[in-house]
Amino acid sequence: MPSSRTLKPAPVSVGVSIPKLEAGEKVTGRARYVDDIAVPGVLHGRTVRSTVARGRIIRVELDPAFDWRGVVIADHKDIPGENVVALIADDQPLLAADEIRHAEEPILLVAHEDAERAEAARMAVRVEVEPLPAALTVEDALARTALVHGDDNVFKEITIERGDVERGLAESDLVVEGEYRTGWQEQLYIENNGMIAERDGDGLLVRGSLQCPYYVHKALMRIFALAPDRVRVIQTVTGGGFGGKEEYPSMIGGHAALLAWKSGRPVKIVYDRLEDIAATTKRHPSVTRMRVGVMKNGRLVAVDADILMDGGAYVTLSPVVLSRGAIHAAGAYRWRDARIHARAVATHTPPNGAFRGFGAPQTLFATECHLDRIAERLGMDPLALRLANAVRIGDVTPTGQVLKESVGAVDVLTRTAAMADWTRTRERLTRENAAAAAHETRRHRRRAAAPRPGSAPAPSARRLRRGIGLSLALHGAGFTGSGEVRLASRAAISLGADGRPVILTANTEIGQGTITAFSQLVGEALGVPPSFVIVHDPDTRAVPDSGPTVASRTVMVVGGLLEQCARAMRERLELFAETPIAGADEFRRVAKRFLRERGPLKIERQYEKPPGITWDDDTYRGDAYSVFSYAGCAVEVEVDLDTGETTVLNVATAHDIGRAIHPVLAAGQVEGGTVQALGWALLEDVRWKDGRVWNHQLTNYIIPTSADTPPIHVEFVDDPYTYGPRGAKGVGELPMDTPAPAVVAAIAHATGVRADEIPVTPERLLAALAAREKS
Amino acid sequence: MSRIAVTFTLNGARRRVRVAPMKRLLDVLREDCALTGTKEGCGEGECGACTVLIDGRAANSCLIPAVHADGATLVTVEGLARRGGALSALQQAFVTMGGAQCGICTPGILVSAQELLLRSRGRVPGDAEVREALAGNLCRCTGYQKIVDAVRAAAREAMPARARAARRAPKARATAKARRTAKRARRAR
Numbered sequence A: 001m002p003s004s005r006t007l008k009p010a011p012v013s014v015g016v017s018i019p020k021l022e023a024g025e026k027v028t029g030r031a032r033y034v035d036d037i038a039v040p041g042v043l044h045g046r047t048v049r050s051t052v053a054r055g056r057i058i059r060v061e062l063d064p065a066f067d068w069r070g071v072v073i074a075d076h077k078d079i080p081g082e083n084v085v086a087l088i089a090d091d092q093p094l095l096a097a098d099e100i101r102h103a104e105e106p107i108l109l110v111a112h113e114d115a116e117r118a119e120a121a122r123m124a125v126r127v128e129v130e131p132l133p134a135a136l137t138v139e140d141a142l143a144r145t146a147l148v149h150g151d152d153n154v155f156k157e158i159t160i161e162r163g164d165v166e167r168g169l170a171e172s173d174l175v176v177e178g179e180y181r182t183g184w185q186e187q188l189y190i191e192n193n194g195m196i197a198e199r200d201g202d203g204l205l206v207r208g209s210l211q212c213p214y215y216v217h218k219a220l221m222r223i224f225a226l227a228p229d230r231v232r233v234i235q236t237v238t239g240g241g242f243g244g245k246e247e248y249p250s251m252i253g254g255h256a257a258l259l260a261w262k263s264g265r266p267v268k269i270v271y272d273r274l275e276d277i278a279a280t281t282k283r284h285p286s287v288t289r290m291r292v293g294v295m296k297n298g299r300l301v302a303v304d305a306d307i308l309m310d311g312g313a314y315v316t317l318s319p320v321v322l323s324r325g326a327i328h329a330a331g332a333y334r335w336r337d338a339r340i341h342a343r344a345v346a347t348h349t350p351p352n353g354a355f356r357g358f359g360a361p362q363t364l365f366a367t368e369c370h371l372d373r374i375a376e377r378l379g380m381d382p383l384a385l386r387l388a389n390a391v392r393i394g395d396v397t398p399t400g401q402v403l404k405e406s407v408g409a410v411d412v413l414t415r416t417a418a419m420a421d422w423t424r425t426r427e428r429l430t431r432e433n434a435a436a437a438a439h440e441t442r443r444h445r446r447r448a449a450a451p452r453p454g455s456a457p458a459p460s461a462r463r464l465r466r467g468i469g470l471s472l473a474l475h476g477a478g479f480t481g482s483g484e485v486r487l488a489s490r491a492a493i494s495l496g497a498d499g500r501p502v503i504l505t506a507n508t509e510i511g512q513g514t515i516t517a518f519s520q521l522v523g524e525a526l527g528v529p530p531s532f533v534i535v536h537d538p539d540t541r542a543v544p545d546s547g548p549t550v551a552s553r554t555v556m557v558v559g560g561l562l563e564q565c566a567r568a569m570r571e572r573l574e575l576f577a578e579t580p581i582a583g584a585d586e587f588r589r590v591a592k593r594f595l596r597e598r599g600p601l602k603i604e605r606q607y608e609k610p611p612g613i614t615w616d617d618d619t620y621r622g623d624a625y626s627v628f629s630y631a632g633c634a635v636e637v638e639v640d641l642d643t644g645e646t647t648v649l650n651v652a653t654a655h656d657i658g659r660a661i662h663p664v665l666a667a668g669q670v671e672g673g674t675v676q677a678l679g680w681a682l683l684e685d686v687r688w689k690d691g692r693v694w695n696h697q698l699t700n701y702i703i704p705t706s707a708d709t710p711p712i713h714v715e716f717v718d719d720p721y722t723y724g725p726r727g728a729k730g731v732g733e734l735p736m737d738t739p740a741p742a743v744v745a746a747i748a749h750a751t752g753v754r755a756d757e758i759p760v761t762p763e764r765l766l767a768a769l770a771a772r773e774k775s
Numbered sequence B: 001m002s003r004i005a006v007t008f009t010l011n012g013a014r015r016r017v018r019v020a021p022m023k024r025l026l027d028v029l030r031e032d033c034a035l036t037g038t039k040e041g042c043g044e045g046e047c048g049a050c051t052v053l054i055d056g057r058a059a060n061s062c063l064i065p066a067v068h069a070d071g072a073t074l075v076t077v078e079g080l081a082r083r084g085g086a087l088s089a090l091q092q093a094f095v096t097m098g099g100a101q102c103g104i105c106t107p108g109i110l111v112s113a114q115e116l117l118l119r120s121r122g123r124v125p126g127d128a129e130v131r132e133a134l135a136g137n138l139c140r141c142t143g144y145q146k147i148v149d150a151v152r153a154a155a156r157e158a159m160p161a162r163a164r165a166a167r168r169a170p171k172a173r174a175t176a177k178a179r180r181t182a183k184r185a186r187r188a189r
């Protein structure tokens, strides 16, 4: 291959934070999100939903007093194909026919030209339901108070075993037990879900806010019994996803399309916040029981984990969420013996689904909290305990995966500890807390001796404690197990008529900077600046199926394919030109000549697993992921002992993501993920009443604001991965894994009380503090 | 339904619209004026995605009936660029520093930040001050760090060069020349 690099240096952009290419339209207000698109003649669709958790539909009645002119109505009988939202299992209907399995389940659709009339029509539909007893909690479901799924209410059960756990526990100096719980979490993208559907010749065109165009495509083919080329799905500019727009857009897209199919008019369904929170998917809540055997010197021996996740009423993605959760449950540590048993349970609640981290934050929360409990029992520093047991190259995970390269666990811990000045900060805060306690006791005695009636406590009388906590996590990049092999993603680059390279993938920009990172990777491999590269809209008519935009796979897996395409394209063009190409002008000249003389050029590559990777789905043995990313996180908090309020003062976090393609965007991912995790740990509490979310508003479902958010210090540990493009591994989900257990550890350091359940709301913490006082 | 005529100055131009009495300003901007840069995230005054400037003050346009804006001067995200369409220092800082991820909160955040910059002209607001000023604008993507950094960078940019030098001087290891410039700048103030 002719080497241009010796002649002219290739423009370097990978590893450099160029201005984000997709940002220009967003800071001017020009970017068109789904609700910004004007569609002539559009009808506004609304969804009639169940108000009960379980029941049988007796009758649907249209209020005779209502003026139904101009209202389009559709129910399950209007579905031309199958009444199913195709995903892993085919158990979820597009519209309930007679059985209702959860509150907010869609039953009927209405649409009208006027959005207010459409809403009024929705209210004028009366659904008579015979209510049936429901299993609303995991406990109920396991006790089979009512059957949701099969004869045991278990969607999926996984066991991972290595060594002999019982022997390991028996041989350990100490066995520590604990139980940890995590709550639901709403993705809370600021742009609510929305889709626009219209008839397109003899097929369908569906556009909207979504992460995975080919998921929607697949679902629509089944619902309408249409061939692949008659369904076209295009992603519009998307205002955040975090997993929340992974599977649910298939449902909304199906609804909008059904109304459009029936009426022959374009139909737009855009949820408002209430409907979005109440009806769409959330993070799976979890309960994890841990038993860990450890030697007195701090060497971890055996882990026995039992995991329960609440999947809700339909299978959706629960089996794979559970799978990722189970595989991550052993944390970033070396164990001789491990047994991980995990179940996803069905309840009569709205299905839970994908949310950044996909099961791993839940189980890592348990593991990391447990590590702190163990450190306390051993009288050991939590950092030292982690350092002693963190995985290194050559270590083996519970699935039998040998960690061969790019294992940054020790590095991220060391960096995090240095950034937080761990040892000194911890000692200082311990001293300050002791001093504060002593001061309060003295003041209390003085007051008791000479009470001043009616005097309010001075502001300085606030009883505050500070603490610092730390955590470590790993996160597998890409689909779990043989997922990537089965996906067999394809990505391509073609030459546009103007001689510029065009990236063709189904991967969506939802804020992470996909367009920028892809342009950098391709630009660098082609020897042109990133701004010269065009990224085609994710449009199923034009782009190959490069798989969903999930699982931290976009840069590592699809970016890797694109890099191969770009290299091959450059080689083709250089052979054709018989000269090396460097720079946009030269590229354009050669490309145009190629198009004239040879015709169109498109280079496509399909995923092939890196060498030496094996996985067995039946036994859960082998390489669960081609590689893991690692993160350490230290959090400093202040707790008000009287209000139970926790304020996060500082976060320091170091990440090993191989190599950062764009350090600023990568840091943005880390900061955003960190704050979502802080919300999960402290604020975000989904409240239920009779199987329905009652706090489905931004006034009562609280997420962090800028004023509650501390400065976040991010560093990257450079440890390139051979099979990632330019050494990159995944980054998107990893920052969700570490902050919550670090917060809990920091609260424990501040107060001496260990919260084993998140969110640690003031009420929960006050109850724990009161319980300690009593004992 | 009866309609009411409302007149306001929108991004520098006079506009007259006829609207239903209770129509929200947000909808009038998006539908009647076809300016879809202003977003709706909640419709109840919590998320700030709908923030616009009304007579220089940031307000949630989802809570305000358009009739209340009669006679007012309004600025939306579409009105933030410089004349001729070049990005303002604030917009540019968001692009280069990663202040916009999915971008749905960005219009509202830029407008709130613009109000802050107008208020603190000639001075770079501190980290906590920026966080306080933006506390009514939710962002789920960025974790706020890069937003705060971008706002402060834009404020720094907007300061006259001499004032900037004066501020920097005490911190930097000042050369004789820098110290002279700083002194001049202080005197000039």
Ligand code: FES
Residues within 6 Å of the ligand: B039, B040, B041, B042, B043, B044, B045, B046, B047, B048, B049, B050, B051, B060, B061, B062, B063
């Ligand atoms: S839409 Fe106005 S504050 Fe959320």
Ligand code: FES
Residues within 6 Å of the ligand: A190, A239, A240, A511, B099, B100, B101, B102, B103, B104, B105, B106, B138, B139, B140, B141, B142
């Ligand atoms: S950038 Fe997505 S909500 Fe702020």
